[in-house]
Amino acid sequence: MVDANTRPAASAKGIVKHFGATAALAGVDFDVMPGEVHALVGENGAGKSTLIRIFAGVHRPDRGTIEVEGRPCQFDGPQAAIAAGIVTIPQELRLVPALGVAENISVGDPPVRRFLGVIPRIDRARMREDARQTLAQLDFAPDLDAPAGSLSFAERQLVMIAKALRRRCRILILDEPTAALEKREIDRLFAVLARMKEQGVAIIYISHRLGEVVALADRCTILRDGRVAAVAQRGAFDAARLARAMTGGFEERASSSGVVQPGTTVLQEPAERPGAICLRAQETLGLAGLLGSGTDRVLARLFGVQPEPGTVAINGVPRRLANPRAAIAAGIGMVPAERSLGLIMNASVRDNIVLPSLGRFIHRGRFDKAGAARAVNELMDVLDIRPRRADTKVSALSGGNQQKVVLAKWLARGVSLLLLDEPTQGIDVAAKAQIHALLRDFARQGSILMNSSDLAELVLMCDAVLAFHHGHVAARIERSDLDESRLHAAIGG
Amino acid sequence: MQRPLRARLAGQAPLLTLILLCAVTALLTDRFLSPFNLTNILVQSSIMAVIAMGMTFVIVGGGFDLSVGSTVALSGCIAAMLMPVGGVALGVLGGVAAGALVGLANGFIIAMLGVNPFITTLGTMVLVRGVVFIITGGAPIGDEGLPPAFIAFGSQRLFGVHYLVWVPVGLLATVTYIMHSTPYGRRVYATGGGREAAYLSGVPVRRVIASTYIWCGALAGLAGVMLAARLQSGQPTAGEFYELTAIAAVVLGGASLHGGEGTPAKSVIGVFIMVVLGNALNLLNVDSYWQRVAVGAVIIAAAAADRLRSR
């Protein structure tokens, strides 16, 4: 437990950080003790990442000071922060795609031997051994030479965690490390964190999964609009209270729960195919499975990204989903797990929203700018995309708003079937609830196939869930039988 | 609210550079603003402006085209070879078609086979130059004289402005419309801005990429025909280094070589920067060796100034 007399491992005093006119942080005090897990929560854009980027040496504060073990520090880059014992897992997955897994884990400080005491040489054997050992803590054993770019999103997240764990540090910062992870991996991570905590490492933990925060944190700081809204000790907060404190009062209503009428069959894969998917009108079907169970491949094949020979019946019409274009033409839309695949980051909200339906805004042979603008504005209102300016670059939007833009793309297109991959990862509770509501609205007319590592989300949203195990459908659990523990057992976690 | 304003101002760095360049030159020599010299600058810019507009398509789409210089020579020679037998119209058509064909080949190899644009267009640059030498035997075409109407097109004026200048003026309006206001144009931006994301939004990215090279080839072809009119002959050695000048102009205009950014109008501003700079150095009688130093320095300075916008 935290001894009140010990010095903070790291602290920030009166931090102010502006980006142009935006005040990301407006005077934040924050500290973390050795052997403490200090959670940092807040809505998207509250300033969490900005604060930890200041600890990590990425940003310099406009005002205020950082202290590490009582000594004031001025970091002029990530290097300096790392040297001071601060290691960060940044929110964006940053690996070098062309380099191997082992090498990625030791980028920055590879193990070195010296010839004759001078000529440095990378010690590859040790590099691989280090990587193997750290990954083993997370029970993950990938091909150490495989390029990082060939790993899935969740696997890359594990590599990022391993990369941070390998460095011996006094302060470990994790910015949404579990966004795409399954419960099994999360449990392993927590076990590792518990061990580090015992060794006296100070841990700053950012997450939008408030359940995790309650389970893990010794202390929790809630940021709102760049200010500390509240600080609470373990036991003084639960998920609902945190959510209220972050947003200033709101509660997610449970699913409409009314028994859904099984509509007509919208999508039917050939029945002889093992694991064939069948989706009906107004149905929300979930896909659940552990890392590598093949749920993401289902979406990839139905959207034509990894096309398969043979046809799929869409509303009774056989179609070959040979590429995304064919899938879109068949009325399918896809929300990928990685937002950079769903959005053109340097383009405006407007351009992104109209992209899949450019052909629809033709008026008398020319592109109907006014019509498109009207449609975009309408959608921005319906989805409450902020700021409400269609010419903002999406790169300047918060994650939740970015996710809404991806949804808006497909609503503008009028698709009847949405494929969702981790639709709310990294999105704050309020935005998540908004997106859930939007999806429920959509499901009144259309159908949804949804892959999520967040089992609670599946339970909340789905009419039925397919549990995947080693690429096969192990079970289909209907709404009436759906709860987290049963789902968890079904996927073999 | 402050950001967009500052961004808008900073986005005009190329224009400001051009204005600064003109102002300084005008102060140093009164000849600069003479009507003769202004016409001069317009005519000198016209051909490169056409090439740069084509290059804008390619660069916005995320590509790169080194073959435009050779294409200029090819289409000029083909136009000059066709005119005596088929008249001006056939010559112009043939020249533009030849350029489009080179673009088609580039586009096919790059978009469909997935070969790197740099190496592909370096290959076609060398190859097409060889073809030009083969079909012309290395000698200029049109020594016996091209049709007078064509020669006139290269030297006469309409409403006081050279025909050669009207071409990019008309094109600029058209090309801006296409890039800005048609679904096709938006697809080009989307493809260059994020190829994967565009693909997942149903954009036929390969076809879009291929099309940008066809545009670039066809416009280089048109530029080649214009150059033939200006040179009153098809010149097999024409167009050397045009590729670098054109790319430099587009980038000076603020386009990103990563794709997704740039406009035809700004590329034309980039062309003006290059042309005015050369003109100013000549008017000021700067030694040709020192001219190189000045051109290099100004290119870098202009690009550095443009960096301010992203700071």
Add this chain to the structure above:
Amino acid sequence: MQRPLRARLAGQAPLLTLILLCAVTALLTDRFLSPFNLTNILVQSSIMAVIAMGMTFVIVGGGFDLSVGSTVALSGCIAAMLMPVGGVALGVLGGVAAGALVGLANGFIIAMLGVNPFITTLGTMVLVRGVVFIITGGAPIGDEGLPPAFIAFGSQRLFGVHYLVWVPVGLLATVTYIMHSTPYGRRVYATGGGREAAYLSGVPVRRVIASTYIWCGALAGLAGVMLAARLQSGQPTAGEFYELTAIAAVVLGGASLHGGEGTPAKSVIGVFIMVVLGNALNLLNVDSYWQRVAVGAVIIAAAAADRLRSR
């Protein structure tokens, strides 16, 4: 386990291309494998190989350098100017230092000011060429005779192999070691392959990027000194189009222009492809116009073959 094997085979596309090229030429003319001609090819490749190794640093680091051709001329002329007064050692040192200085300027502007590498090095390419002409007056340096030791270095042999060839041989071993086995070298790969990721991992990316240009400049400087030895004079017009050849060689060797991929050895294979191709066409007395067609076609074909590896 199937992937690495296929990948390894496909990764050798450049080498296979080279072998194929040699085999075909050897079948067509028995002169190709004559000792005289093989020496010939080695000597002809030596200078470009040195440049390509420098370019490998820059391209692996995610950059681009168009200024190497001008740098070659600059350092050759400076070496030739210094030798009569300070001896061979000072000349060589001066030449390499001049190259490194150009690289430093490039690196500073690109890494520290954040200007686009294409436009920056296009600028220095033009600027440095101007400087060369200014310091030489446009005339070759050293026609009155360079030190005999230097001339010998450009034409004599050691253990039956030209001195000029020993330079890239020694360099290749060193540079491969540096890029492959030192922390610095891995930082270059990391920076080119994912700049943000490298930055957040504590790699000083700006300094790394700047350093790649210094390597490139210094090695281009060394190549310039070698060329001066070979031409027995400093030639202000030397090195034109070297930049495109060097980049083409590196890319033919399988490096990606997006950075993070490529090795010095493969770049040298790329150089051999270019040199052997030119040599073969000359030996076969292919018409020089058709040579261009063949060079263009082979470059594209080799690059297309290399694409297999990523299929």
Add this chain to the structure above:
Amino acid sequence: QGKTVIGVALAQDDNPLYILMLRGIRARTQELGWEVVAVSSNEDKLKQINGVQDLIARGVKGVLISPIDAIGVNAAYNAAAQAKIPIISLARGSSSPNQTLHVAINEKQIGAEIAEWTVKHIGGDGKVAMILGPSGAPAFRNLAEGYTDVMAKHPGIKIVFRTDGALTRERGVKHAEDALAANPDLKAIYNSNDDVALGAMQAVLAANRKGTTLVTGMNGVPPALRAVKEGNLALTVELNAFEWGRLGVDMLDRILKGETVGKQVFIKHRLVDATNVDEVLARVGKN
């Protein structure tokens, strides 16, 4: 003010021939008290036209031009005519009716003379290589044509190697090496200018074929003359570009004074080999 300003637009600014020519022009204008504005084009026709227009915009009284092409830069001549100023072609000529005067060199004749000299010195038969100038440049085409026309008349002589390219020493070395690799019994290498020839000469020396493979050049620049003196280069052709530049200015002076001159004046050339190199060297040393 009041100073006569004339414009110069040569084909290149990095070639010894044109550098020398510009020096001659500057020397003579200095004597006359004129000012020179020089623009460069480096074999780019459009750039040359643009350069001449810049000169006219600058208000020059006359233009000395070395047109890159006989028709390609006619627009420059037209522009001069419209501005009512004389335009004199140096070395290369133009087909434009607006060309005031052509200070000409007879390239075909020179090519033929080089060929005849070569035939005589290799004994009437054997293999010959040709390293040509930039493709398409008429001056080098004419030279080569004069050369090949003569060679065609000698059945014993075979041209076994032809390649074109930029006029640089490195190209000379490389192509001569390849030519010697393909034909170890080469008797002569024709080069379209002295820079290329000096490169080819090095390859010949390295292959130990000094005296057995004759290397010929063209232009008569000082290093080539010295190489002839040392016996490494067999032949060059002295054009005396310096005098050429002076002559151009003189003719312009006469035209500006209203004198009538013809449409063409030829300048002299002279083959330089071991027999007469001393005499030429002695004279050139004075410039």
